Amino acid sequence: MNAGFYPKLAxxxxxxxxxxYLPYLLTCTGMITIFYILAFLSENRATAGMRAGNIVQxxxxxxxxxIGAFSLxxxxxxxxxxxxxxxxxxxxxxxxxxGKRNLAIILLWETLIVAGISLICGLCCGVLLSKAxxxxxxxxxxxxxxxxxxxxxxxxVNCALLFSAIFILILLNTLRQIRVAKPIELLHSxxxxxKPPKANWFLAILGAVxxxxxxxxxxxxxxxIQAILNFFLAVILVIIGTYILFVSGSVALCKLLQxxxxxxxxxxxxxxxxxxxxxxxxNGAGLASxxxxxxxxxxxxxxxxxxxxxxxxxxxxxxxxxxxxxTENTSQPEPIKxxxxxxxxEKQAEPKDxxxxxxLSFTSYLENGTLILDxxxxxxxxxxxxxxxxxxxxxxxxxxxxKEETLGENExxxxxxxxxxxxxxxxxxxxxxxxxKKTVDDYIPxxxxxxxxxxxxxxxxxxxxxxxxxxxxxxxxxxxxxxxITDYYAFNLNLNDKKQIEIYEEIFARMKEEFSKTxxxxxxxxxxxxNERPGHYELNGGFFFLGIFLGLIFLAATVLIMYYKQISExxxxxxxxxxxxxxxxTKKEIxxxxxxxxxxVFFLPLIAAGVHTALAFPIISKMLMLFSIENTPLLxxxxxxxxxxxxxxxxxxxxxxxxxxxxxxxxxxxDSV
Amino acid sequence: xxxxEVCNLKKIYTTRFGGQHVVALKNISxxxxxxxxxxxxxxxxxxxTTLLNILAALDRPSGGxxxxxxxxxxxxxxxxxxxxxxxxxxFVFQDFNLLDTFTLRDNIYLPLVLEGRKxxxxxxxxxxxxxxxxxxELLNKYPYEVSGGQKQRAAVARALITEPxxxxxxxxxxxxxxxxxxxMLELFSQINQDGQTIxxxxxxxxxxxxxxxxLFIKDGALFHQIFRGENSDTQLYQKISDxxxxxxxxxxxx
Numbered sequence: 001m002n003a004g005f006y007p008k009l010a011x012x013x014x015x016x017x018x019x020x021y022l023p024y025l026l027t028c029t030g031m032i033t034i035f036y037i038l039a040f041l042s043e044n045r046a047t048a049g050m051r052a053g054n055i056v057q058x059x060x061x062x063x064x065x066x067i068g069a070f071s072l073x074x075x076x077x078x079x080x081x082x083x084x085x086x087x088x089x090x091x092x093x094x095x096x097x098x099g100k101r102n103l104a105i106i107l108l109w110e111t112l113i114v115a116g117i118s119l120i121c122g123l124c125c126g127v128l129l130s131k132a133x134x135x136x137x138x139x140x141x142x143x144x145x146x147x148x149x150x151x152x153x154x155x156x157v158n159c160a161l162l163f164s165a166i167f168i169l170i171l172l173n174t175l176r177q178i179r180v181a182k183p184i185e186l187l188h189s190x191x192x193x194x195k196p197p198k199a200n201w202f203l204a205i206l207g208a209v210x211x212x213x214x215x216x217x218x219x220x221x222x223x224x225i226q227a228i229l230n231f232f233l234a235v236i237l238v239i240i241g242t243y244i245l246f247v248s249g250s251v252a253l254c255k256l257l258q259x260x261x262x263x264x265x266x267x268x269x270x271x272x273x274x275x276x277x278x279x280x281x282x283n284g285a286g287l288a289s290x291x292x293x294x295x296x297x298x299x300x301x302x303x304x305x306x307x308x309x310x311x312x313x314x315x316x317x318x319x320x321x322x323x324x325x326x327t328e329n330t331s332q333p334e335p336i337k338x339x340x341x342x343x344x345x346e347k348q349a350e351p352k353d354x355x356x357x358x359x360l361s362f363t364s365y366l367e368n369g370t371l372i373l374d375x376x377x378x379x380x381x382x383x384x385x386x387x388x389x390x391x392x393x394x395x396x397x398x399x400x401x402x403k404e405e406t407l408g409e410n411e412x413x414x415x416x417x418x419x420x421x422x423x424x425x426x427x428x429x430x431x432x433x434x435x436x437k438k439t440v441d442d443y444i445p446x447x448x449x450x451x452x453x454x455x456x457x458x459x460x461x462x463x464x465x466x467x468x469x470x471x472x473x474x475x476x477x478x479x480x481x482x483x484x485i486t487d488y489y490a491f492n493l494n495l496n497d498k499k500q501i502e503i504y505e506e507i508f509a510r511m512k513e514e515f516s517k518t519x520x521x522x523x524x525x526x527x528x529x530x531n532e533r534p535g536h537y538e539l540n541g542g543f544f545f546l547g548i549f550l551g552l553i554f555l556a557a558t559v560l561i562m563y564y565k566q567i568s569e570x571x572x573x574x575x576x577x578x579x580x581x582x583x584x585x586t587k588k589e590i591x592x593x594x595x596x597x598x599x600x601v602f603f604l605p606l607i608a609a610g611v612h613t614a615l616a617f618p619i620i621s622k623m624l625m626l627f628s629i630e631n632t633p634l635l636x637x638x639x640x641x642x643x644x645x646x647x648x649x650x651x652x653x654x655x656x657x658x659x660x661x662x663x664x665x666x667x668x669x670x671d672s673v
Numbered sequence: 674x675x676x677x678e679v680c681n682l683k684k685i686y687t688t689r690f691g692g693q694h695v696v697a698l699k700n701i702s703x704x705x706x707x708x709x710x711x712x713x714x715x716x717x718x719x720x721x722t723t724l725l726n727i728l729a730a731l732d733r734p735s736g737g738x739x740x741x742x743x744x745x746x747x748x749x750x751x752x753x754x755x756x757x758x759x760x761x762x763x764f765v766f767q768d769f770n771l772l773d774t775f776t777l778r779d780n781i782y783l784p785l786v787l788e789g790r791k792x793x794x795x796x797x798x799x800x801x802x803x804x805x806x807x808x809x810e811l812l813n814k815y816p817y818e819v820s821g822g823q824k825q826r827a828a829v830a831r832a833l834i835t836e837p838x839x840x841x842x843x844x845x846x847x848x849x850x851x852x853x854x855x856x857m858l859e860l861f862s863q864i865n866q867d868g869q870t871i872x873x874x875x876x877x878x879x880x881x882x883x884x885x886x887x888l889f890i891k892d893g894a895l896f897h898q899i900f901r902g903e904n905s906d907t908q909l910y911q912k913i914s915d916x917x918x919x920x921x922x923x924x925x926x927x
Contacts, residue, residue, distance in 0.1 A: 270782075278773075586755035587755075
């Protein structure tokens with residue numbers, strides 16, 4: 001045979017099936033582009049040069065793994081559609097006298113063509129778009145923009161290797177299928193009479209139970225650490241449960257409907273229930289994939305948007321003032337104030353919203369209404385019972401918040417965060433019992449409690465003596481790990497970030513110098529909001545970027561699965577459409593019935609994804625606490641808006657793909673008349 | 674009045690490009706009385722499928738009229754035509770046209786469900802028909818689980834269950850083996866003896882020889898017809914063969 005014969009045959013095969021191959025090529029190209037961009041960013045020097053570059057690069061390299069794994073699964077999935085449609089053609093070649101070996105050569109050429117086109121296009125797009133992605137990233141991260149253009153050879157090589165491996169795996173899988181099949185089977189594989197699906201009640205119930213378990217886990221969680229630990233368990237359970245439920249639960253439901261004769265034998269239900277039964281069996285997995293992908297998109301985008309939008313809020317939460325100076329082990333905060341005041345005067349800056357207070361904070365363990373200090377005596381420590389105790393004096397409290405509260409001896413004011421306290425008195429192990437005079441809503445804004453994501457109790461004690469007494473008791477119990485009473489001096493500055501950082505650095509240097517002269521060691525700490533801001537933006541922005549990026553990829557995948565689903569269903573329904581018309585259904589009735597089942601089948605994943613997302617809400621809000629984001633309305637808002645935008649997009653895709661579907665279904669009719 | 678009156682029927686197709694006219698039917702007229710069993714024969718391209726499509730209200734004639742029980746088919750509104758077809762016509766196709774997603778029972782129920790009948794009533798109707806056609810045991814099977822002959826019986830049952838005025842059969846034995854063909858033709862005769870009007874389009878002399886009357890179509894026009902009269906199936910077979918020979922050889926000279 002002529003040398004150009006096989007490539008020509010392969011090329012023709014692709015061209016004649018362009019309705020199927022074009023989306024496949026686009027997918028491969030898109031996947032490669034996206035993989036390269038992520039790999040590029042995670043290798044790129046510009047990214048590494050950022051302040052939180054390491055974290056961002058780490059997040060992005062995690063992203064490349066996700067994309068790699070996803071590409072493998074997804075390309076396998078889409079390729080199986082192609083093969084199912086093309087088997088007939090291969091069967092014909094086989095019967096016309098081509099051996100399996102010849103078919104294998106054609107397939108090899110096809111793979112080479114597809115791989116070649118998509119690798120070249122994908123890498124070109126990747127290289128071209130990588131700069132745009134880099135600009136997006138630097139913009140999100142508030143970084144300076146560089147305008148050099150670069151190519152990352154390592155990313156190129158990795159990308160080419162990974163996708164070549166995927167293409168080879170796909171080819172091997174196809175060859176395996178061709179090798180096993182007989183020519184007649186190949187010829188008829190598309191129209192093979194299918195067994196009616198059987199309802200598997202056991203699996204259906206199992207799916208429901210697994211899903212219920214996942215939901216329960218998500219709803220039961222009451223603190224961030226638990227959320228992290230259980231999140232992946234919940235995710236895996238949801239994925240398994242969704243797949244089982246879509247594949248067998250839906251069949252079971254249809255069977256149940258079919259048993260109800262009065263329901264089933266109605267014009268509206270008759271055709272749709274029975275064809276849905278088949279459709280679900282074949283497309284249950286596809287629908288479950290759409291559902292899972294949609295859920296992932298919703299969760300990722302809404303949470304990272306919330307994270308990014310909430311960055312400023314969370315910064316304010318952690319750093320209640322622009323500059324916060326804290327010193328341990330001193331009873332005279334005056335020298336600190338002097339240093340700060342001197343420097344501010346030099347820089348001609350005015351401190352505002354000054355705040356001065358003493359605080360004692362330590363961890364305790366709540367058991368039977370008593371706060372235990374010696375945690376060694378407790379077995380099986382449960383995170384939920386840990387309580388951070390923050391103790392302030394009444395004087396500071398009244399001064400800072402402008403209150404006029406009074407306290408008798410052994411009386412306290414209580415403020416709680418992320419917990420409730422049911423008892424009427426505070427019993428700290430080894431301390432006299434403290435009566436709770438009342439629970440207050442206001443508290444001294446203290447950044448530390450927000451960074452610790454455990455439940456906190458804020459106690460306002462009558463005087464400094466009580467505080468010192470408690471301090472001695474905890475010092476005894478904790479020994480080396482004991483906390484010290486800390487003096488805080490915090491203020492705002494009406495300056496831009498750059499000047500604030502200058503002042504911060506100056507104060508830091510001066511204090512270091514000052515304290516090195518004294519004999520007793522002082523521990524001091526200065527925090528500057530301006531100095532911390534970029535780090536937070538880089539971390540949160542990195543997640544945001546990745547969330548949007550992965551969201552887009554999953555979105556593309558969802559669209560493609562939908563498209564293939566509609567196309568393949570269109571081919572299946574062609575003959576049915578015709579028969580029903582001959583038997584006496586009007587075009588309108590058929591259209592209505594088909595429309596209703598497509599709608600049901602199509603919007604089921606969207607609804608299920610909505611339910612998943614809604615139930616994931618508590619767990620996500622807990623996890624966001626790790627990033628000091630405790631803004632339920634913001635998360636609710638971003639989730640809702642994301643869902644809304646997604647739903648609109650989903651409907652848009654539905655309209656486009658269902659047009660393709662009707663095109664196929666009615667196209668055949670024209671030919672036959 | 675005849676059950677079906679076909680009067681000066683014409684059908685002209687216009688090709689999509691160039692506007693050339695192809696005459697599929699020219700001036701066909703015939704009547705079918707109630708209880709008749711009529712076979713329509715002709716070569717490929719003679720227009721017999723076009724004729725059947727027009728009788729089935731699947732296609733509209735370019736001229737002339739078709740009256741079923743005095744009702745002009747072309748005057749029925751597009752929106753009502755499906756319902757009309759369902760109520761008055763029963764179809765049997767060469768390739769059965771059963772839906773794979775339904776059991777035989779549900780396939781047979783399909784027209785009744787479309788009419789909105791009650792499950793109990795449908796159950797009552799299907800039993801005698803299934804018994805007559807010998808598919809009672811098979812009702813809960815799916816089309817791919819039964820043989821071609823059995824599929825065609827189910828298709829016949831589906832056509833009969835609405836008690837239509839006419840059954841239109843398009844090459845009903847075309848996809849069957851000779852044994853099933855024989856059985857199917859017996860079945861058609863039997864149904865006809867019970868009073869059912871049948872119009873069948875066929876290539877097969879054997880199939881046509883079971884009919885009460887055979888119409889021959891050539892080049893879109895009615896060419897000849899043979900009545901069974903007192904002839905047996907075998908004699909009719911001979912007559913049909915002769916006519917076909919004449920059609921093939923000397924037909925042009927007519």
